[in-house]
Amino acid sequence: MAGRLLRCILVLILVSFTVISYFSKSRTMAKLNFFKTSEPDFIVTHMVSKNPGSQGKIRRRLPLRTFAESIEEAKKNSSESQKYIKDGLLISRDRSTHAEALFSSIISMGTRKDKSLNDDTQQKGFSKTFLDSKHILGRKSMELLSIETEVPVRMPLVGTIYEHGHQENEIDIERICPRGGVFTKLLIMITSALHHGATRMSIRQTWMHYGTRRDVGMAFVLGRGTNKTLNKAVDREDFMYRDLIRGHFIDSYSNLTLKTISLLEWVDLHCPMAKYILKTDDDMFINVPKLMALISTLKASRSIYGRRAENWKPIRNRWSKYHITKAQYAKDSFPYFTTGPAYLLTGDIVHALYMRSLDTAFLKLEDVFTTGIVAGSLNIRRINVQQIANTRTKFEACHIRDRISIHMVRANEQYKLWKMLLDDTVKCGKK
Secondary structure (H helix, E strand, O other): OHHHHHHHHHHHHHHHHHHHHHHHHHHHHHHHOOOOOOOOOEEEEEEEOOOOOOOOEEEEEEEOOOHHHHHHHHHHHHHHHOOEEEOOEEEOOOHHHHHHHHHHHHHHHHHOOOOOOOHHHHHHHHHHHHHOOHHHHOOOOOOOOOOOOOOOOOOOEHHHOOOOOEOOOOOOHHHHOHHHHOOOOEEEEEEOOOOOHHHHHHHHOOHHHHHHOOOEEEEEEEEEOOOHHHHHHHHHHHHHHOOEEEEEEEOOHHHHHHHHHHHHHHHHHHOOOOOEEEEEEOOOEEOHHHHHHHHOOOOOOOEEEEEEEOOOOOEOOOOOOOEOOOOOOOOOOOOOEEEEEEEEEEHHHHHHHHHHHHOOEOOOOHHHHHHHHHHHHOOOEEEEOOOOOOOOOOOOHHHHHHOOEEOOOOHHHHHHHHHHHHOOOOOOOOO
16 A cells, blocks of 8 residues: 555656646747747857967857848959859959969869869869969969879969069169170079079189170079078178179079079060070089180071980979979970070070060979970070080089080189189190
């Protein structure tokens, strides 16, 4: 009897608890009005604080709009930012969204599985997006973007990443190229790295002395750096010698092509009537008298003279300094070109090379790019000259005098070669 009474009491307690819970939930739902048909005017969301000292989450109220309001706002934003979709790629003319548009398109290309979209459409779409990314890549110190895909995509045109003009400095244009080059038979442009101050000094004190001639001009070509101490040192050097041409690109090996284009732009602007232009590097010894003797025998126009490289193949080894991917250059061999340590241009091709370079896909190998791809597209002759060997040789007077250019010369060795060149006590037999 006592057991039945206990069971009845437990049942009554459970029933009472269930009824109370039901009415309590009903009141709560009515109070919160979950079934209200009108939309709330905001939502509550969470965001992580960017303040390192705040580890919690921040509650934020975000206003909601009606569907019609969202459509009107989208139209407004579309007209302001001038975004449009073409060939499946989002392209923005607003600089603030360039990066998002560019990399969104790259990702979509890499993951797209629609086989109906052919390779040409992908390449055109990517190229168009890359052309619109000038302000992302043009001022960065890193290597230009290389995309690895199943289908090789074209690299950006140089005109989209090259910043025209040169830094305002103390360069003496009238000494380097007086009157736009009316009297200039030879203009030597020496590409140099920012930190090669000692190398430039050794050249000034040796074969650059020929730059004092009225018909010969010489100058160094550099980019810009990010090291403030080094920049100040270069500024002091520039003030003292007034022979540094500095472009608006980061000075690095990967930007040698931009350095050569900057060189062409300067010559086109300030020395357009020069007869010949020698592009060379700061690890070269140039036998200027031998070079002037060669120039006096040349008759051809629209030509590049130097060591002509034939059927050279791109290096696909990713660990090599000269590594070129299929995406950067897809062919199995380069066009004929003259090697970069030193080559001689006739003055009548400078403007054409400069302009065509801007409309050519970027390649970091400046000699292949300038004297191979660009010159080939303009039908410019590449003529082999044995004396422009662009190699290292024995440091003997007769070997030095027989060559126009000697490669891989250190700063202290410039003085040795200069002495050998001028030492008239050594007699060399005629060949």
